[in-house]
Amino acid sequence: MLLKTEGFVLRNKKYAETDSLLTIFTRKLGKINAIAKGVQRPKSTMMAGVQPFCYSDFVLYRGKSLYTVSQCEPKEIFYKIREDIKKLSYGAYVVELVDAVANEGQTNNRLFNLLGKILYLLTKSEIEIEIDTIIRSYELHFLNYSGFKPEFDQCVNCGKKQSPHWRFSPQEGGILCNHCLQQDPYSMRISDMTLRLAKYLQSKDIIEVQKLKVNKSLNDALKKLLKQYIMVHINKYDFKSMELADKMSLNS
Numbered sequence: 001m002l003l004k005t006e007g008f009v010l011r012n013k014k015y016a017e018t019d020s021l022l023t024i025f026t027r028k029l030g031k032i033n034a035i036a037k038g039v040q041r042p043k044s045t046m047m048a049g050v051q052p053f054c055y056s057d058f059v060l061y062r063g064k065s066l067y068t069v070s071q072c073e074p075k076e077i078f079y080k081i082r083e084d085i086k087k088l089s090y091g092a093y094v095v096e097l098v099d100a101v102a103n104e105g106q107t108n109n110r111l112f113n114l115l116g117k118i119l120y121l122l123t124k125s126e127i128e129i130e131i132d133t134i135i136r137s138y139e140l141h142f143l144n145y146s147g148f149k150p151e152f153d154q155c156v157n158c159g160k161k162q163s164p165h166w167r168f169s170p171q172e173g174g175i176l177c178n179h180c181l182q183q184d185p186y187s188m189r190i191s192d193m194t195l196r197l198a199k200y201l202q203s204k205d206i207i208e209v210q211k212l213k214v215n216k217s218l219n220d221a222l223k224k225l226l227k228q229y230i231m232v233h234i235n236k237y238d239f240k241s242m243e244l245a246d247k248m249s250l251n252s
């Protein structure tokens, strides 16, 4: 049976002589593995659409254990991400996060659309500070759409909305008020400004914040909290690309 779906190529590994094993995040089937036969040949008509980050229309054949790509037409290849080492490291990071939470048979339209938006933004943005902001926005929306939304609106333990100061607890899943600090001895300091930024980014679409200029120390403060949060909750994630993206932003 042939199935048609659009999808993003998360990974492309050489498989046998001229074939590739693709990991594709599809709209209709969730994350799947598929063999693309002959795509390593220079004249393959499918070569363009099976590269990492590509957004393509696929026609798939379902075999016993794997899908086979029968046709592939690129819709958007996001070539600029692969041209620039820094964008490439961020691209690898956002794709790896999706790879860590997506499963076969589980569709996730909001995550699918978010991945499209961040790849589009990475392709066009030029200024570092914008990239940092959209990556924070991406992390927050990614966590929300994959079922791990951090709570920034009220104390995650007692529900209080007011507190003279707050702590952030990755383990507990959000902020703790001054009465509930003892819930997590490893909770992290979160300033009012960082908290406001987190709430703002959570409430806005990623496309809306692309021009938002956030100063570096504020962005770094949120980055540190989210990194810890992702490490606690996204346990399949191995962090190689996160470390690379970190290095890239230090070298800028």
Ligand SMILES: [Zn+2]
Pocket: 155, 156, 157, 158, 159, 160, 176, 177, 178, 179, 180
């Ligand atoms: Zn509380």
